[in-house]
Amino acid sequence: MNPIEQAVVWLNDPLNWTNPGGVLDRLGEHLSISVAAVLLGCLVAWPLGLWLGHTGRGGGMVVLVSNVTLAIPTLALLTILPLTFLGFGRPAVVVALAVFAVPPLLANAYTGVRQVDPEARDAARGMGLSGGQVLRRVELPLAVPYLAAGFRTATVQVIATAALASFVDGGGLGQIIRAGFGLDIAAGGGQIIAGGVLVAGLAILAELLLAVVERQVTPGPLRPARRRANRRAADATAGG
Amino acid sequence: MSFHLSYRAEPGNPWFSWQYVRDNSDTILAALREHASLTARAVLIAAVVALPLAVAAYWFRSLSGPILAVTGVLYTIPSLALFAFLAPYLGIGAITVLSVVVLYALLVIVRNALAGLGQVPPEIREAAEGMGYGRWGRLFRVELPLALPGILTGVRLATVSTVALVTVGVVVGRGGLGQLIFAGFQNNFYRAQIMTGTVLCVLLALVLDLLLAGVGRLLTPWLRSR
Numbered sequence: 001m002n003p004i005e006q007a008v009v010w011l012n013d014p015l016n017w018t019n020p021g022g023v024l025d026r027l028g029e030h031l032s033i034s035v036a037a038v039l040l041g042c043l044v045a046w047p048l049g050l051w052l053g054h055t056g057r058g059g060g061m062v063v064l065v066s067n068v069t070l071a072i073p074t075l076a077l078l079t080i081l082p083l084t085f086l087g088f089g090r091p092a093v094v095v096a097l098a099v100f101a102v103p104p105l106l107a108n109a110y111t112g113v114r115q116v117d118p119e120a121r122d123a124a125r126g127m128g129l130s131g132g133q134v135l136r137r138v139e140l141p142l143a144v145p146y147l148a149a150g151f152r153t154a155t156v157q158v159i160a161t162a163a164l165a166s167f168v169d170g171g172g173l174g175q176i177i178r179a180g181f182g183l184d185i186a187a188g189g190g191q192i193i194a195g196g197v198l199v200a201g202l203a204i205l206a207e208l209l210l211a212v213v214e215r216q217v218t219p220g221p222l223r224p225a226r227r228r229a230n231r232r233a234a235d236a237t238a239g240g
Numbered sequence: 241m242s243f244h245l246s247y248r249a250e251p252g253n254p255w256f257s258w259q260y261v262r263d264n265s266d267t268i269l270a271a272l273r274e275h276a277s278l279t280a281r282a283v284l285i286a287a288v289v290a291l292p293l294a295v296a297a298y299w300f301r302s303l304s305g306p307i308l309a310v311t312g313v314l315y316t317i318p319s320l321a322l323f324a325f326l327a328p329y330l331g332i333g334a335i336t337v338l339s340v341v342v343l344y345a346l347l348v349i350v351r352n353a354l355a356g357l358g359q360v361p362p363e364i365r366e367a368a369e370g371m372g373y374g375r376w377g378r379l380f381r382v383e384l385p386l387a388l389p390g391i392l393t394g395v396r397l398a399t400v401s402t403v404a405l406v407t408v409g410v411v412v413g414r415g416g417l418g419q420l421i422f423a424g425f426q427n428n429f430y431r432a433q434i435m436t437g438t439v440l441c442v443l444l445a446l447v448l449d450l451l452l453a454g455v456g457r458l459l460t461p462w463l464r465s466r
Contacts, residue, residue, distance in 0.1 A: 003328035160318030207316050
C-alpha cells in the first residue's frame, strides 16, 4: 500500500478522529491557540500601527520589525519562551506565535493610514476635527481594506506556524505529523501525509474564508484598492 | 549528521556559556556549516529555476496568472505540511529539507522578479525596440538590469527566510542549527545551547543579507548616485 492510500485509510478511521488526542481534539487545540495568538497580535500591532501611521513617524521601525522577525526561526522562539517567566504550556506558545503575527498586522495598519488621501485628511482638519477624530472617523475607515488584508495574512501565517508548536508538545494538528514521524517512515507515512493534509487544508480554508470576509468589510468604492493591499501584505511577510 | 554534545554541569542553567561553546565547538561549527550550505544550495537552485519562470510569465501574460496563483497557494501551505508530503517519498535526510526550502525560496524570488520586470517603464521597452534590440537582447541588456533591484530584493528575502526555515528540518533530523536548538530543548532545557543555536541563526541571516546587499550595490552602480 503506498503512503497516499495509507493516508486515506487513516483519515477514514473514525477512531482517529474521536479518540482522545485524535483529530477533533487537535483541531480544537490548533484553533484556540491560533485565535488567541492572532488576537494578541492585533491588540499590540493595530493601535501601534495606526498611531505610527497617523503621526507619520516610525516607518523605518515598521520595516525593521518585519525584517528582524523574518530572521528569527519559529523553533527558536517556541523553545526559548517556555524557559522564561512565561513557563511551559499554552501562554508561551501563544506569545511565540503572536510575535510572528505582528509584522503583517503592523505593516498593513501603518500603510493603511499612510495611503489615505492627504486632501481627505486636510478636509477633515478644516471641518474642525481633532487629531483623534481624524484618526477615528476618516483614517481608520479608509484603512479598513488594509487592516483586513493584514488580518488575513497574519491569521493564515499563525495557523501555519501553529503546526510547529508540536515540537515543544504544545498541541495542535502538527502533533499528528510528529507522531507519524515518531513511528517508522514506512509505518507512519500514511499518518504523516494525513496530518499534512489536515494542516494544509485548515490553512487554505482560513485563507479562502478570510478572503470573503475581506471583500465583505471593504466598502464598494474602495474595492479596486484590494489588490494593492494584498500585494502589500504579501511583500510584508515571507517565511514559514 | 550525528551530534556529540558534552554537558558539563553548570550551576543555574545560564543563557550563555563560553564553557559550552568551547566544549562543543566542533559540533557547533558542523551545524553552522550544514545550515549555511543548505541555505546557499537552496537559494542558488531556487534562483536558477525562478528567473526563467519569471521571464516566461513576463513574456507570456497568459502564464503570469497561473504562475502567481500556483505560487500563492503553495505559499499558504504550512512548512510542516510540505515536509509531511515530501518525507514519505524522499525519505529522512537532507534532500527532503532542501526540496522544501527550495520551493518556498522559489515562490519569493518568482514573485519579486516578476514585480521587478513589471516595473520596467513601457517607454524604455519601446525605445529599446526602436533601437533594434530583439527579444533576447532587450531582455539581457535592458529589462533584466532594470529589474535587478526587484530580483535582488527577492533573493535577499528568500535567503533570510530560508535560514529560518531550515530549522524546521529537525523533523527529518537535518535542521542544521535547528538540531542544536531542538537538542538543547530536549536535554533538560539547556538554555546555553538553545541560545547559541538561535544567535548563530540570526547572525547567519544577517551576514548573508549584508553580503547580498553588497553584491547588489556592486551590480547596480547607477542607483548609487541617487
